[in-house]
Amino acid sequence: MDRLLLLVASLLLLPIASPARSAVLTVDSTEDLADDDPGDGICAAGGLCTLRAAIQEANRNGEDDDIELLAGTYALAIPGRGEDEGATGDLDVGEGGRTITIRGAGVGWTVVDALALDRVFHAAPESRLEIEQLSIRGGSEPTWPDPGRPAAGGAIDARDAYLRLADVLVAENEAVENAAILAGQAVLERVTVRDNASYTGAAVVAVDLLDLAECTVAWNTAIDAGGGVEAGLALYVENSTIVANDGCGVTAYGSLSIRHATIDENAGCGVLALGPVEMWNSVLARNGGGASERGDCDFDGAMPHALVHNAASDESCPFSEPGSLVGIDPQLGPLEGHGGPTITQMPLAGSPLLDAADDAVCRAIDQRGAPRPNDGDGDGVAHCDIGAVEAPEPAAALAAAASAAGLALAVRARFRNR
Numbered sequence: 001m002d003r004l005l006l007l008v009a010s011l012l013l014l015p016i017a018s019p020a021r022s023a024v025l026t027v028d029s030t031e032d033l034a035d036d037d038p039g040d041g042i043c044a045a046g047g048l049c050t051l052r053a054a055i056q057e058a059n060r061n062g063e064d065d066d067i068e069l070l071a072g073t074y075a076l077a078i079p080g081r082g083e084d085e086g087a088t089g090d091l092d093v094g095e096g097g098r099t100i101t102i103r104g105a106g107v108g109w110t111v112v113d114a115l116a117l118d119r120v121f122h123a124a125p126e127s128r129l130e131i132e133q134l135s136i137r138g139g140s141e142p143t144w145p146d147p148g149r150p151a152a153g154g155a156i157d158a159r160d161a162y163l164r165l166a167d168v169l170v171a172e173n174e175a176v177e178n179a180a181i182l183a184g185q186a187v188l189e190r191v192t193v194r195d196n197a198s199y200t201g202a203a204v205v206a207v208d209l210l211d212l213a214e215c216t217v218a219w220n221t222a223i224d225a226g227g228g229v230e231a232g233l234a235l236y237v238e239n240s241t242i243v244a245n246d247g248c249g250v251t252a253y254g255s256l257s258i259r260h261a262t263i264d265e266n267a268g269c270g271v272l273a274l275g276p277v278e279m280w281n282s283v284l285a286r287n288g289g290g291a292s293e294r295g296d297c298d299f300d301g302a303m304p305h306a307l308v309h310n311a312a313s314d315e316s317c318p319f320s321e322p323g324s325l326v327g328i329d330p331q332l333g334p335l336e337g338h339g340g341p342t343i344t345q346m347p348l349a350g351s352p353l354l355d356a357a358d359d360a361v362c363r364a365i366d367q368r369g370a371p372r373p374n375d376g377d378g379d380g381v382a383h384c385d386i387g388a389v390e391a392p393e394p395a396a397a398l399a400a401a402a403s404a405a406g407l408a409l410a411v412r413a414r415f416r417n418r
């Protein structure tokens, strides 16, 4: 089905809210204190408007809410797991049919840390939770309080809700299942999910729909079968990097659409697909190392119908169309900062990925937000690169290196002349 149609169709599954009145709640303390009188319309905990108190009010006012957080670390401090009113343990957020948006001052500037007291956020059924511009860490859901409701989603449990994250870091959370995020439907934009740990299950799981754009999912570990991202009905991955996770990088039980992805060194396999698959301009490399025999692709039972200009380092992917690269060394650099909000892997000089994508389905920007295409192979004609990142033109790379070297020389000369 068309991507937009599918999104619209899936959004229709949500209850329709009446025209939104909305409230803005400005948190003025990093303390963790419960609201004195939840539901009286006043965010007040001993004279302070705390994150917990703001959420307790937002949950009860019948309106959409924006909760604004200044820079600072908001550490959870009230023990008490298994409580769903927002008073203890995790922050229970959401009002059926309403949207609550929690917005910080930026990744690394605003940090919500559960200090292993409980998971961090728990979204109410039928609600919409949006989180922007902050870091989420320290969530821990290591127990199994209810056998019918396994402990999943170390950072965020939104299994019966709609979740949207934009410009967020989700790091160092843990759970029995799904180290970082479990949602009904989830849209992630410019999000990094890294260094989360579980006993089993992928780091990010959506029961229905999962849509990733300009995201990095890396270094998530599991004792049993783990994984990067997984969705039950529809999974979209675009301009994203999924690297070095235990289990398979991508698992799709329903339809799967991948465009401009870099899927590298995931322990179980690169992509496990069981339904219709479309994949454009993407690289899968060095997945399924060691004991796994699945490699870059495990397409047993999948229905591939559009595989265009993809690259794989082994022979497990059914890439046979013109422009496909199979059994190649993609020559990808390390996962690190190359500009933009997320860490990425840059193709090295001479990489077969350079200028090898199909320009007809090329995105106008890469994962970092940098424009495509560049003439990465230096033959005078610019084409898009396979993968999440568009490498700079050799001349530009040389100029940048020369300018850095020139600057170093100038600085050295200045010091010498002192």
Ligand SMILES: [Ca+2]
Pocket (backbone or CB within 6 Å): 035, 036, 037, 038, 039, 040, 041, 042, 043, 044, 057
């Ligand atoms: Ca109150």
Ligand SMILES: [Ca+2]
Pocket (backbone or CB within 6 Å): 057, 058, 059, 060, 061, 062, 063, 064, 065, 095, 098, 100
């Ligand atoms: Ca509300």
Ligand SMILES: [Ca+2]
Pocket (backbone or CB within 6 Å): 080, 081, 082, 083, 084, 085, 086, 087, 088, 089, 090, 091, 092
């Ligand atoms: Ca709670």
Ligand SMILES: [Ca+2]
Pocket (backbone or CB within 6 Å): 354, 355, 356, 373, 374, 375, 376, 377, 382, 383, 384, 385, 390, 391
């Ligand atoms: Ca290029």
